[in-house]
Amino acid sequence: MSRNWIRKAHRWLGLAFSLTAMMSAGSGVLHTVMTRTQAPPPSARPSGGGLDAGAVRISIAEAVAKLPSERKPVAVNVRMIGGEPWYQVFTGPGVPAYVSAVDGHVDPAQDERYAGEIAAGFLGGKDVKKTDYLTAFNNEYINIFRILPVHRFDAEDGRGTRVYVSTTTGSVTRHTDDQRQFEASAFTNFHKLGFIPNKDVRDWVQVITTGGLFLLSVFGVVLFFVTRPRRKGSM
Known part of the structure; x- marks a missing residue:
């Protein structure tokens, strides 16, 4: 693979999957906010004023x-x-x-x-x-x-x-x-793609987008090494 091809692939993958990265980052921030603004789930406790x-x-x-x-x-x-x-x-x-x-x-x-x-x-x-x-x-x-x-x-x-x-x-x-x-609801939609009602479709979209982010990272690492400055005198 040529450097130019890797560079272009990395660029277009970054554009295609940047929205997923932003949604994941945003939901992470929102999750932190929710831990401070929302009470924990109610604990089970006996109801009523006691058994007669x-x-x-x-x-x-x-x-x-x-x-x-x-x-x-x-x-x-x-x-x-x-x-x-x-x-x-x-x-x-x-x-x-x-x-x-x-x-x-x-x-x-x-x-x-x-x-x-x-x-x-x-x-x-x-x-x-x-x-x-x-x-x-x-x-x-x-x-x-x-x-x-x-x-x-x-x-x-x-x-x-x-x-x-x-x-x-x-x-x-x-x-x-x-x-x-x-x-x-915002967290569910951003983090879990809850706006997609069909679970099978939602799972496939999550697999494709997370797989794309992984591939984007791989190309980024490869691009780092193939474009790094070469030392003088190296072949």
């Missing part, structure tokens, strides 16, 4: 008997919802069943009510409104948050504050607002 064990009137076996016989329990929790104890019965993926530990009646609406209490408690008693129920990840609640399904609740505080709540863990899995989400 004395209010429990029926056993787990009696509670499970209230459910259809084909629904075999795999796990049971006791949750305080609305100041009363409820059995939260998991029979598989999806929304658990709720059986009153006081009188044994079944109420599917308790899942949303329980989620609302978790959200309000996390936000210091603010009024919250349910705006979504997610069974799949989306552009805001991405797969790094891991837990599904979740309820989304918004607080009318002028900042767009919202929380995502898992009734399985009894905790908030994500807490954000408009400013935090703007930063997070």
Whole structure:
């Protein structure tokens, strides 16, 4: 390869992949900013004001008997919802069943009510409104948050504050607002090419662009050596 060809290749590769380098550098700066402006993920913590064990009137076996016989329990929790104890019965993926530990009646609406209490408690008693129920990840609640399904609740505080709540863990899995989400979305678009919706296409673009930057670096090293000044008297 001639020096001129290497020089031209390095120049055009630099032009072609400079945008990728700028995006990577910019996302690195933004990541540093986010570590200082955004709180860490909320920690899982017990919800409610404590369990009133004395209010429990029926056993787990009696509670499970209230459910259809084909629904075999795999796990049971006791949750305080609305100041009363409820059995939260998991029979598989999806929304658990709720059986009153006081009188044994079944109420599917308790899942949303329980989620609302978790959200309000996390936000210091603010009024919250349910705006979504997610069974799949989306552009805001991405797969790094891991837990599904979740309820989304918004607080009318002028900042767009919202929380995502898992009734399985009894905790908030994500807490954000408009400013935090703007930063997070910018980072995702710059660093992970999140603006490309198809994952296969996104992966190929990342491979091509990072491969191009590698090739650009190789040509830069080669160009350094082939164009270095030669010592006097060298052949």
